[in-house]
Amino acid sequence: MRTVVVGAGGAGLWCAxxxxxxxxxxxxxxxxxxxxxxxxxxxxxxxxxTTNDSFELHMADTMAAxxxxxxxxxxxxxxxxxxxxxxxxxxxxxxxxxxxxxxxxGGHSARRVLHAGGDASGAALLDTIVRAxxxxxxxxxxxxxxxxxxxxxxxxxxxxxxxxxxxxxDRVVLATGGACGIYGRHTGPDASxxxxxxxxxxxxxxxxxxEFVQFHPTALTVxxxxxxxxxxALRGEGALLIDVEGRRFMPALHPRAELAPRDxxxxxxxxxxxxxxxxxxxxxxxxxxxxxxxxxxxxxCREVGLDISKDPIPVAPAAHYFTGGVLTDRWGRSxxxxxxxxxxxxxxxxxxxxxxxxxxxxxxxxxxxxAGMAPDAPARGxxxxxxxxxxxxxxxxxxxxxxxxxxxDRDIGVSRSRARLEAAIGExxxxxxxxxELGHPTASLAxxxxxxxxxxxxxxxxxxxxxxxxxxxxxxxxxxxxxxxGWRVVASSVRPPTT
Ligand SMILES: Cc1cc2nc3c(=O)[nH]c(=O)nc-3n(C[C@H](O)[C@H](O)[C@H](O)COP(=O)(O)OP(=O)(O)OC[C@H]3O[C@@H](n4cnc5c(N)ncnc54)[C@H](O)[C@@H]3O)c2cc1C
Numbered sequence: 001m002r003t004v005v006v007g008a009g010g011a012g013l014w015c016a017x018x019x020x021x022x023x024x025x026x027x028x029x030x031x032x033x034x035x036x037x038x039x040x041x042x043x044x045x046x047x048x049x050t051t052n053d054s055f056e057l058h059m060a061d062t063m064a065a066x067x068x069x070x071x072x073x074x075x076x077x078x079x080x081x082x083x084x085x086x087x088x089x090x091x092x093x094x095x096x097x098x099x100x101x102x103x104x105x106g107g108h109s110a111r112r113v114l115h116a117g118g119d120a121s122g123a124a125l126l127d128t129i130v131r132a133x134x135x136x137x138x139x140x141x142x143x144x145x146x147x148x149x150x151x152x153x154x155x156x157x158x159x160x161x162x163x164x165x166x167x168x169x170d171r172v173v174l175a176t177g178g179a180c181g182i183y184g185r186h187t188g189p190d191a192s193x194x195x196x197x198x199x200x201x202x203x204x205x206x207x208x209x210x211e212f213v214q215f216h217p218t219a220l221t222v223x224x225x226x227x228x229x230x231x232x233a234l235r236g237e238g239a240l241l242i243d244v245e246g247r248r249f250m251p252a253l254h255p256r257a258e259l260a261p262r263d264x265x266x267x268x269x270x271x272x273x274x275x276x277x278x279x280x281x282x283x284x285x286x287x288x289x290x291x292x293x294x295x296x297x298x299x300x301c302r303e304v305g306l307d308i309s310k311d312p313i314p315v316a317p318a319a320h321y322f323t324g325g326v327l328t329d330r331w332g333r334s335x336x337x338x339x340x341x342x343x344x345x346x347x348x349x350x351x352x353x354x355x356x357x358x359x360x361x362x363x364x365x366x367x368x369x370x371a372g373m374a375p376d377a378p379a380r381g382x383x384x385x386x387x388x389x390x391x392x393x394x395x396x397x398x399x400x401x402x403x404x405x406x407x408x409d410r411d412i413g414v415s416r417s418r419a420r421l422e423a424a425i426g427e428x429x430x431x432x433x434x435x436x437e438l439g440h441p442t443a444s445l446a447x448x449x450x451x452x453x454x455x456x457x458x459x460x461x462x463x464x465x466x467x468x469x470x471x472x473x474x475x476x477x478x479x480x481x482x483x484x485x486g487w488r489v490v491a492s493s494v495r496p497p498t499t
Contacts, residue, residue, distance in 0.1 A: 338378075
């Protein structure tokens with residue numbers, strides 16, 4: 001069994017290590033390490049590792065964050081197997097901070113988040129696994145970018161690279177990360193523009209949960225500089241959100257003011273930014289000893305010429321985690337035989353409509369390992385019901401990325417409506433750039449899919465907010481999927497609840 005793994009973040013690397021037990025592995029990825037969101041992860045990995053915690057609690061917290069759409073069986077796999085992943089990392093020599101004593105994070109009802117290297121957990125994790133892959137002679141590593149999947153007789157049998165080279169295998173695993181880079185303001189790598197979505201779509205695989213995008217409310221936002229995540233802990237320690245006149249706007253909107261849930265804060269900022277046509281600011285000047293206590297934030301602000309202890313810092317909501325992806329079963333198998341996916345590129349159902357903090361590194365490892373060990377038989381019964389045909393076709397004339405960024409931030413971001421989404425779809429389909437920049441077909445397709453999924457879901461839930469349908473609606477308590485044949489329902493999301 002020869003496996004081709006595309007992508008070398010946490011999910012792809014972990015998958016490669018486990019797939020190697022079943023036969024030769026080729027791991028192909030961009031040579032730029034910073035293109036992996038894994039290396040950016042600051043927080044940590046969620047796993048039940050103490051007797052004061054339990055699998056049931058981790059499941060309950062995950063399902064509460066997922067706002068009614070988590071796949072309970074997939075969540076059970078995640079929480080049961082996250083400690084196995086942590087053990088595996090330890091065996092490879094990864095050292096966790098405070099001898100592995102977990103910390104408490106928002107949304108978790110017990111201490112279960114493991115950190116390494118302070119706020120550099122992702123980089124520590126990646127270093128550990130890269131070392132192991134480099135020492136494993138069963139894994140061949142190749143620099144390259146996958147541009148097409150090779151499908152023969154309805155089965156995926158390889159990938160074509162931008163260089164023209166073709167890599168053949170008995171199965172291909174997409175571990176290409178998320179698609180938050182379709183937004184101008186995003187907290188992760190610029191290159192995360194939905195490569196996995198585009199590859200899988202072209203091969204005929206179903207994608208799911210595309211409307212759910214998690215936005216982080218406080219990304220440092222200075223024109224001409226990439227957005228940078230400013231930790232929530234700053235607000236926890238008393239930093240305030242103010243408008244351009246220096247007025248706080250959160251106390252009037254939520255009893256917890258600046259500490260309201262992320263989506264509430266993000267929407268409030270977006271509204272103030274639209275109403276005042278000005279940025280909003282994070283004022284951390286009242287936080288004692290802020291520069292010393294928050295060295296990463298201090299350095300990020302200095303980079304753009306601001307002093308966090310004296311200046312209000314311009315912030316805006318930024319796309320942080322892309323929940324949707326290639327629809328998979330519990331083994332990472334997609335609706336196309338021979339094609340698997342794991343990590344942020346996949347939609348396993350563990351996050352439902354919104355992700356619990358620190359569950360994504362755990363998901364990348366748990367389902368990366370499973371994809372590596374998946375049975376050969378194809379997945380069955382992932383979709384239910386007859387397809388509803390697509391209203392229109394994806395853009396054939398791709399817009400440049402900078403135009404897509406503008407459309408996505410404005411119309412398919414934190415606050416959506418029929419009018420905004422139709423405007424976005426119209427512009428994406430018209431697809432006329434001014435000719436000064438090349439079109440970006442992958443991002444065009446991803447943005448078009450997100451806009452359509454968001455237009456269909458006439459309710460607000462988790463990472464999807466519609467100002468014209470501000471409440472959750474029971475009729476929409478299911479996950480939607482789409483492939484080139486039309487819109488479908490994810491079968492497990494309509495299963496009657498077990499008693
Ligand atoms: C700022 C930030 C902080 C975060 N903090 C946390 C945290 O504390 N805890 C947590 O659980 N999660 C966190 N996350 C989320 C988490 O980092 C990601 O969800 C996770 O790392 C995704 O891993 P992955 O392997 O699926 O994708 P990635 O790590 O993004 O890797 C994708 C890989 O695919 C490659 N690739 C992409 N397209 C192609 C192509 N066409 N051909 C070849 N290769 C390709 C890329 O180069 C890269 O190697 C954070 C994210 C960000 C942005």
